[in-house]
Amino acid sequence: MDYVLTKNFNVPEAYRIDVYERTGGYQSLKRLFTMKPVDVIEEVKSSGLRGRGGAGFSAGLKWSFIPKDGKKNVYLCVNADESEPGTFKDRSLLELDPHRLVEGVIIAAYAIGAKTAYIYIRGEFDLPHTRIKAAVAEAYQKGYLGESILQSGFGLNLYVHRGAGAYICGEETGLIESLEGKRGYPRIKPPFPAIQGLFQSPTIVNNVETLSVLPYILMVGANAYRAIGTEKSTGTKLFSVSGPVQRPGVYEVPMGTPLRHFLQEQAGGMLPGKVLKAVIPGGSSMPVLNAQEVEEVNLDYESMASKGSMLGSGGVIVIPEDYCMVKALANLGRFYAHESCGQCSPCREGTGWAAKVLARLEAGKGEAGDIDLLLDIGRKMTGATICVLADSLAMPMASFIKKFRPEFEEHLTLKKCPKG
Amino acid sequence: MAEFSEISKKEIEEILNHYPTKQAALLPVLWVAQEQFGWISEGVMDLVAQTLDISPAHVYGVVTFYTMYYRKPVGRCHIQVCRTLPCALMGAESILEHLEKKLGIKEGETTPDGQFTLSTVECLASCGTAPMLRLNEEYRENLTPEKIDQLLAALK
């Protein structure tokens, strides 16, 4: 298999432009500037590439929503806010191969007609921030950014914008608000960013991984990319695996790889003495899978959906038999309550209330009816809010309780956690 | 009233070139301010507001929304322990307990000599090397109590 995203991960100092160029870096731009922007969009559409930020929406199709009348400036925003618990792939791309992202940004900007692009990077990313800033400066120096790139007549300015600690700024309209110098409150949609985004102008927000795929697609063509993976989930994807496995880390595998195979071959199986109980497959916002489902599911959008879960950001969190599921869910409850921006009352009140009930259940101080109360809180906040953060707690909550209800009931009857 | 240094002024001038509105420079300018002053006092908020022609109330609303702008001084070593699920699965709780015992402070507190501040934070995208913490602007990963002891000894 061709490695699309990680082929430079073992190349020493691939973050330096001369090293990157020696691996074939920035070569795709030669082809890019012979194409018309609409043809680039068509090529990416036909590659089947789907957004890697979590939602899995067709990248080319999203770009095509940008008005072509040229009346307003168009902006491209790179979502480097990576804050979904269990996900750490964008950090690897930024640290180890930042020029691939810059090259991808040039391709996307050309396709949608953006002359300005921003990389919104989470405030806690120290080394990634240093690396991407250095990469951008190098790219300017070599004429890959700035006026008339490679004498093509197309110019692009790229700026790195540092966030300041808020999970919600990963949501694309929260990101836009934050970039405008405001609180990161997600916006009501429509209007979608492609019509009215940053500075009231047409805007595309794309994830770091999505953009980093583009140089490959331009080099080998849509057909070759589509030949990897499954029919509807094309290409490769990065998966971050965490928990008590032998080799936690970031791995690139073709879409459709059986999860069981991935956990054995890439993650190296469980640590000695640990037995797999459950896996959250796509970052902490996704429904949990039990051990039986882990055996049956593949790492692609359709297979995950058939098991009632989602591929999300590809953050694979492995939970062992000896870890309490009530404790695990209480941890997530606290996270989402902490990260709710507070704009919508079903989310603000719902996440806060669920976190409180989960904490008391975990402590053995739960009350009869608490388990159904949690399900009820979850139902009431699903689909009732401006963004899907509320659903991001409701979905794991419903699946944890459905699949591991006896563990929750034990806390009620024993009045303590059986795992101590 | 607080004043920006010449270096800060230069940085701000450059930052303003990146955006079509002054307000959009708010987060980066707050970073410059925190770099210079160490934390964001009300006086600094006024200075930032004046620099960007926006209201102090807006600046206050933004500063309080984000977790990384300090509204009081922090210790010279700011220890930020990640406590989200993937780190918790790998023992983040015992790392925090160990730190609290060793430093003699609780989460959210600063040692009386101003050397250490201990905080908890949410997932820092380092879950594959859990448990972990961020020390000022650097990640420390795959932690054990022994590693914590070594780290603290080097920082004392």
Ligand SMILES: Cc1cc2nc3c(=O)[nH]c(=O)nc-3n(C[C@H](O)[C@H](O)[C@H](O)COP(=O)(O)O)c2cc1C
């Ligand atoms: C609460 C919340 C947090 C999100 N966090 C991120 C994030 O950290 N990084 C990211 O790329 N997308 C995140 N997203 C998804 C973005 O809204 C958006 O769909 C994505 O950046 C689009 O890029 P893509 O089409 O390339 O996937 C988040 C969404 C929600 C609702």
Ligand code: SF4
């Ligand atoms: S759902 Fe929650 S996080 Fe999203 S906008 Fe509403 S209150 Fe904010």
Ligand code: FES
């Ligand atoms: S949970 Fe600690 S770094 Fe992700």
